[in-house]
Amino acid sequence: MTCDVTIERLDAYAAGGEPGLHEHVLDCQICQDRLAVLWSAAPDVAEKTMRAVRADAYVRESLELAGQLVSDFVQAAAYLTFGLRKDQR
Amino acid sequence: MSSPYGGRNVETRTDVELVEAAQGGELAAFEELVRRHQSFVYGAAYRVTRNRHLAEDVTQEAFFRAWRKIDGFRGDAQVRSWLYRIATNLALNAVTRSRETPNLDHDPTPDLATPESAALESQTRAALERAVGRLPGELAGPYRLREFDDHTYEEISVILGIPLNTVRTRIFRARKAVAKTMEDWR
Numbered sequence: 702m703t704c705d706v707t708i709e710r711l712d713a714y715a716a717g718g719e720p721g722l723h724e725h726v727l728d729c730q731i732c733q734d735r736l737a738v739l740w741s742a743a744p745d746v747a748e749k750t751m752r753a754v755r756a757d758a759y760v761r762e763s764l765e766l767a768g769q770l771v772s773d774f775v776q777a778a779a780y781l782t783f784g785l786r787k788d789q790r
Numbered sequence: 791m792s793s794p795y796g797g798r799n800v801e802t803r804t805d806v807e808l809v810e811a812a813q814g815g816e817l818a819a820f821e822e823l824v825r826r827h828q829s830f831v832y833g834a835a836y837r838v839t840r841n842r843h844l845a846e847d848v849t850q851e852a853f854f855r856a857w858r859k860i861d862g863f864r865g866d867a868q869v870r871s872w873l874y875r876i877a878t879n880l881a882l883n884a885v886t887r888s889r890e891t892p893n894l895d896h897d898p899t900p901d902l903a904t905p906e907s908a909a910l911e912s913q914t915r916a917a918l919e920r921a922v923g924r925l926p927g928e929l930a931g932p933y934r935l936r937e938f939d940d941h942t943y944e945e946i947s948v949i950l951g952i953p954l955n956t957v958r959t960r961i962f963r964a965r966k967a968v969a970k971t972m973e974d975w976r
Contacts, residue, residue, distance in 0.1 A: 707958075708943075708958045708961075708962060709943060709958075714837075715833070715837060716837070717837050717838070717840060723878070726874070727871055727874060727875060727878075728868075728871060730868065730870075730871075733830070733868075733870055733871065733874065735962070736830065736833060736834075737829070737830045737833075737870075738962070738965050738966050738969055739833065739965065740829055740830055740832065740833020740834070740836075741829050741969035741972065741973065742829065742914075742969065742972055743828060743829040743832035743833060743836075743849075744832065744842075744846055745828065746824075746828055746832070746846055746849050746850050746853075747821060747824045747825050747828055749850055750824050750828075750849075750850045750853045750854060751817070751820075751821050751824065753850065753854050754817065754820060754821075754853070754854060754857045755817060757854070757857065757858070758815070758817060
């Protein structure tokens with residue numbers, strides 16, 4: 702794997718310049734490795750992010766469970782109303 | 791939900807293994823992805839927004855979107871590239887929106903700094919100074935000239951009397967060492 706982008710150009714890109722490099726950086730692991738070094742100091746957002754993700758996961762699970770309960774209820778109601786289906790006799 | 795990686799420390803898994811585990815509902819795996827790539831994603835967001843608060847919001851939103859779309863992630867793509875793409879698109883949208891809201895155009899952090907954030911900034915600065923102080927002299931010199939005195943690579947080459955490529959290499963190595971020390975500090 703090789704990359705001929707100079708450190709100066711990547712520096713400029715990291716600082717918001719060199720827009721022409723964008724498409725290259727999207728797929729270049731070497732540039733991304735270098736940028737990861739340049740951008741290594743950042744606020745820790747993991748806690749806040751995971752709070753939102755956990756809430757989302759909980760809501761999704763609850764909706765699935767609610768859907769399952771409704772489905773079970775409808776089946777039970779159908780059974781009480783119409784009795785067993787032909788294939789269940 | 792069971793995972794083929796169950797019991798194995800998330801920190802030792804590859805990105806793709808973490809995505810697969812997250813697709814199976816393992817939140818700890820996704821959290822490790824966030825921890826592993828948050829600085830990179832923040833950097834990508836800050837590059838576009840030039841605003842710390844906006845970049846932080848974009849970083850959180852990018853990971854949240856990634857979580858929502860995780861089932862659609864293709865194993866042949868690089869996780870970091872995928873996150874980078876999401877973050878950049880969100881950052882561009884955020885910038886467009888912020889242009890419609892003039893108050894967000896500049897970074898208000900210096901004006902709104904609380905005593906706690908000022909103390910944290912001062913501690914960070916002190917930690918950075920210590921990290922640079924630990925660098926070997928051949929790396930510390932070029933690093934200081936570049937990061938603290940804002941000299942170009944060419945100027946540093948002339949000031950220190952070393953070839954341009956050596957300047958680049960030393961600054962790169964210094965940044966890597968400082969980043970490692972700062973990571974341990976945090």
